Amino acid sequence: MSDPDPKQQLDALEAKIAAAKAARESDKVHQEEHYSQAQLAWRMVTEMVAGLGIGFGIGYGLDVLFGTTPFLMVLFTLLGVVAGIRVMLRSAAEIQQAQLAKQAGEDEKRDRNGD
Numbered sequence: 001m002s003d004p005d006p007k008q009q010l011d012a013l014e015a016k017i018a019a020a021k022a023a024r025e026s027d028k029v030h031q032e033e034h035y036s037q038a039q040l041a042w043r044m045v046t047e048m049v050a051g052l053g054i055g056f057g058i059g060y061g062l063d064v065l066f067g068t069t070p071f072l073m074v075l076f077t078l079l080g081v082v083a084g085i086r087v088m089l090r091s092a093a094e095i096q097q098a099q100l101a102k103q104a105g106e107d108e109k110r111d112r113n114g115d
Helices: 006-066 070-111
Strands: none
Touching: 006 070
């Protein structure tokens, strides 16, 4: 019985390793994309809650200071919600512009390669 050629075995092993690395890299890109989208969603939620909390805190503090219970608290809570929504919309526009720039760069790259 003859032993298989070691060079062929080594080439087959290298091909398997390359295939495993390629599969692992494609999974990682998908996970990173999913993670970044979740991170952006949490950023928006945090901005909204922060605006609400800050508005409530300022309103409550002013109510206690001036003795105008619940008037200023309600007013500043509503202003906090509006501020939170505005910050969320600004963040969404920023994210959208970044994605459009990325897509335009990919389109330009494809055009240069002749695809």
